[in-house]
Amino acid sequence: MNRSRPALLFDRMLGRLCRTMRLLGYDAELNREGESGRFFLNAETLSRVAVTRSRGLRDRPGARPIVIESEEIMDQIVELFSKLGRKPDFAPFTRCLECNELLTKEPPESVLGEVPSYIIKNFDEFHRCPACRRVFWRGSHFEAMVRKIEEIEQILSD
Numbered sequence: 001m002n003r004s005r006p007a008l009l010f011d012r013m014l015g016r017l018c019r020t021m022r023l024l025g026y027d028a029e030l031n032r033e034g035e036s037g038r039f040f041l042n043a044e045t046l047s048r049v050a051v052t053r054s055r056g057l058r059d060r061p062g063a064r065p066i067v068i069e070s071e072e073i074m075d076q077i078v079e080l081f082s083k084l085g086r087k088p089d090f091a092p093f094t095r096c097l098e099c100n101e102l103l104t105k106e107p108p109e110s111v112l113g114e115v116p117s118y119i120i121k122n123f124d125e126f127h128r129c130p131a132c133r134r135v136f137w138r139g140s141h142f143e144a145m146v147r148k149i150e151e152i153e154q155i156l157s158d
């Protein structure tokens, strides 16, 4: 199976799945608000795999969308990888969860004044989103996300 990471476009019902895929390092965009009628056109224009909850859209002509039927986030992830026909290829913590942009590495001196000084003292690796300028480091929230990723890896390897 192909291990490359396809670019994805999610309909607005799948916001949580979209963010989770960003956490895993996938290029995952959420369809823009008010553009549900342009969902497939947007996916085509952006060369993204369309991922939707709407079963009614399954039989339209053109590229077939992936229709997610599961309700729970973990089930949705399993279903998505199974329907993509690709092995998971995670690159966790490389993208901004809000913007989907690839994060850039920043030395501590470049985030001075933006991050509390005790954080600067305790961490030496920082990342920044070029779009929203948020700075990220491997703090307490990070451990929870690592556990979540390990759980996903575990489920997908079964």
Ligand SMILES: [Zn+2]
Pocket: 096, 097, 098, 099, 100, 101, 129, 130, 131, 132, 133, 134
């Ligand atoms: Zn951002």
